Amino acid sequence: MANGLAGTTLRINLTTGEIKRFPTDEKLMREWFGGRGAIAKILYDEVPRDADPFGPENLFIMTAGPMSGAFIPGGAKISFGSVSPLTNGHGDSNMGGHLGPTLKFAGYDMVIFSGISPKPVYLFIDDDIVELRDASKYWGIGSLDCEPILKKDLGEDFEIATIGPAGENGIRFSCITHDFGRQAGRTGQGAVMGSKKLKAIAIRGSKDLKVFDLKKLTEQVSAIVKRTQVHPNMEPWQKYGTAFFIDWSNKNAVIPTFNFQTTYYDDIAGIDGEKLVEKCLITHKACFGCWMNCGKYTKAVIPGKETVYLEGPEYETGSLCGSNLGMTEINQVAYINWLMDNVGMDTMSGGGVVAFGMECFQRGLITEADLEGHSLKWGSVDDVEHFVDMIVYRRGIGEHFSGGTKRAAEAIGHGSEKFAMQVKGQEMSGYDGRFAPGMMLAYMTCDIGAHHNRAWTITVDMAEGQDTIDGRAKVVVYLQHIRPLFDCWCICRLFWGELDIEPEEIVESLNHITGWNITASEAFKTSEKIWNLVRCHYLERNQANGRTFDYPPARAWEDKIPTGPNKGKGLSKEQVEGMLDDYYSCRGWDNDGNPSREVLEDLTLTFAADNLEKVGLLGKPIPGGIPEVRGERYKPKAF
Amino acid sequence: MKVFLKAGGQLRTMIKPDVDHYTRLVEFDGEKTLAEILRLLPLDPAYIAFIYVESKIRDLSYKPSDGQTITLQPPVSGG
Numbered sequence: 001m002a003n004g005l006a007g008t009t010l011r012i013n014l015t016t017g018e019i020k021r022f023p024t025d026e027k028l029m030r031e032w033f034g035g036r037g038a039i040a041k042i043l044y045d046e047v048p049r050d051a052d053p054f055g056p057e058n059l060f061i062m063t064a065g066p067m068s069g070a071f072i073p074g075g076a077k078i079s080f081g082s083v084s085p086l087t088n089g090h091g092d093s094n095m096g097g098h099l100g101p102t103l104k105f106a107g108y109d110m111v112i113f114s115g116i117s118p119k120p121v122y123l124f125i126d127d128d129i130v131e132l133r134d135a136s137k138y139w140g141i142g143s144l145d146c147e148p149i150l151k152k153d154l155g156e157d158f159e160i161a162t163i164g165p166a167g168e169n170g171i172r173f174s175c176i177t178h179d180f181g182r183q184a185g186r187t188g189q190g191a192v193m194g195s196k197k198l199k200a201i202a203i204r205g206s207k208d209l210k211v212f213d214l215k216k217l218t219e220q221v222s223a224i225v226k227r228t229q230v231h232p233n234m235e236p237w238q239k240y241g242t243a244f245f246i247d248w249s250n251k252n253a254v255i256p257t258f259n260f261q262t263t264y265y266d267d268i269a270g271i272d273g274e275k276l277v278e279k280c281l282i283t284h285k286a287c288f289g290c291w292m293n294c295g296k297y298t299k300a301v302i303p304g305k306e307t308v309y310l311e312g313p314e315y316e317t318g319s320l321c322g323s324n325l326g327m328t329e330i331n332q333v334a335y336i337n338w339l340m341d342n343v344g345m346d347t348m349s350g351g352g353v354v355a356f357g358m359e360c361f362q363r364g365l366i367t368e369a370d371l372e373g374h375s376l377k378w379g380s381v382d383d384v385e386h387f388v389d390m391i392v393y394r395r396g397i398g399e400h401f402s403g404g405t406k407r408a409a410e411a412i413g414h415g416s417e418k419f420a421m422q423v424k425g426q427e428m429s430g431y432d433g434r435f436a437p438g439m440m441l442a443y444m445t446c447d448i449g450a451h452h453n454r455a456w457t458i459t460v461d462m463a464e465g466q467d468t469i470d471g472r473a474k475v476v477v478y479l480q481h482i483r484p485l486f487d488c489w490c491i492c493r494l495f496w497g498e499l500d501i502e503p504e505e506i507v508e509s510l511n512h513i514t515g516w517n518i519t520a521s522e523a524f525k526t527s528e529k530i531w532n533l534v535r536c537h538y539l540e541r542n543q544a545n546g547r548t549f550d551y552p553p554a555r556a557w558e559d560k561i562p563t564g565p566n567k568g569k570g571l572s573k574e575q576v577e578g579m580l581d582d583y584y585s586c587r588g589w590d591n592d593g594n595p596s597r598e599v600l601e602d603l604t605l606t607f608a609a610d611n612l613e614k615v616g617l618l619g620k621p622i623p624g625g626i627p628e629v630r631g632e633r634y635k636p637k638a639f
Numbered sequence: 640m641k642v643f644l645k646a647g648g649q650l651r652t653m654i655k656p657d658v659d660h661y662t663r664l665v666e667f668d669g670e671k672t673l674a675e676i677l678r679l680l681p682l683d684p685a686y687i688a689f690i691y692v693e694s695k696i697r698d699l700s701y702k703p704s705d706g707q708t709i710t711l712q713p714p715v716s717g718g
Binding site for chain 1: 645646647648649651661685686687688689691694696710711712713714
């Protein structure tokens, strides 16, 4: 068994029910860093380019990476991946909780599912016992509702991941839920599980995890614990989590409001983090081995409705299901959070999709006749609940919306594509980029469709000037290399982002765990390699120049911000084009957004260059050669 | 009057700590609001998500007492 790894990879053919064990490929884990990186390489190598994301040839991969479970800061993540039914490209998403460490304690680094089960099943792992079990009696049950039932049936010490009716019914932005509210939300991984008739995963593990240098790892982690315990951010983090930044985001007028029509919300006081703590909080909640406790276990109380219990809402849900839907009271936001969690849809895409529907209703593009006699008005929880039900069970126009905003806009037409707030089919996160150009560029170029977590640049935009695009590309590229590393190693990025743990320290931990002896610069380059491979995969599947796919909806440059402190601000089309030019140049891609052979070979991706050439999408040679270093480590301006 | 400003992340470099890794001592005459104290550095309040004093959220109009510690919380990425 290699250090940091559990030692075994499972391959499960759901069509035949065959379960095979293989020694984990340490070379793959070392060269692609496990997690998102290993997923990217396996999907690239094994899924045919014309495979239907919902078909038997698509793989569904679950992996815990080399650092999860190793008792290091934030070492609690697990990554899921498949070709995304939302974006038709590589998709990956991860979550915290306890599932990742438990998978490794059971003896497995990765589970690769292929095929489609003839009947609903769940994966049962109890150390060496691995079985596909009948899940017929759980099929149709909500994600949050199903977890305690499985725990009751199997034992409290099993860690459970489930999908809800959304995943079962092929809603393309469905999520996977674990630990009563941790979600792998993005890119529709829950929908792929559902297409394979895989309702749940239940794991219990009791084995040891070997590390390379336990003494040095213990010393290093002990020092980090001492340092972070007195960090100024720790106490506020524990008390409020991310929800408190709703107010800040509104004050700085970047919060999506009424489907990104504006960026400032007059009713923010009713839905901000202080209200969450005051009205909904029950207790704080932590992932495996974490002393931060940033999770918030809450309840939502709405007159006339059953009181519901959930984790959240954190910032993204709070904005996208709050101001973006015109909600005015925190219990409304929490209730919608619970509703989407339980049906098993990503609250970020879900908030975006419902908001798009509301704007269509506002503009008369859909009417009560399309909504089974209901309305779809801003701020109405009842309307949201009914509309979500139409989507989940694909009734009437719910069918159009089940594919996300891009597909819904294509079906509705009448210019609605302009305000379908997505890139590559995935809905935007909780920041409006019209006066935050770096954030807009991050959405445009994110490898899995619009998503803030690959490059979060709001504060960079503020420091460097929100009126200019200068310098944004190199920062976005840098962030797109460092942030996904955490998704490879399957650790939480908050210790880096919020508690000042340096990348070099994390690499040092990785070396203590694995004995790999890598450097931070090598880590960044590996992350760049993964980014480029994912880009190649996307181009090969979608068969057009990359630039074609990198545009936000036209609202980004056609509509100036209409209200609030940033009234009248916005991007021009020229700025959008200019940011793409800068970005491609910084990456060593040609002006069509296609990676050049030079950069792919520099990243040891000659095979991908050859494949791109075969489909006519290899980037043209870059005049003057490629930049030696792509991306620039960001340091904020000194005052 | 003196107060201690504490911050991590990007904010930490902006306040220029001089007491310990996270802390800056600010001295001034008479009472001042937090907004006025930040102007002494100077530090744009836009970089601060919220201000935390003795486990309570305070706004920019708050006037700290002598010797109090003011924690400045930067915005975070969430998700």
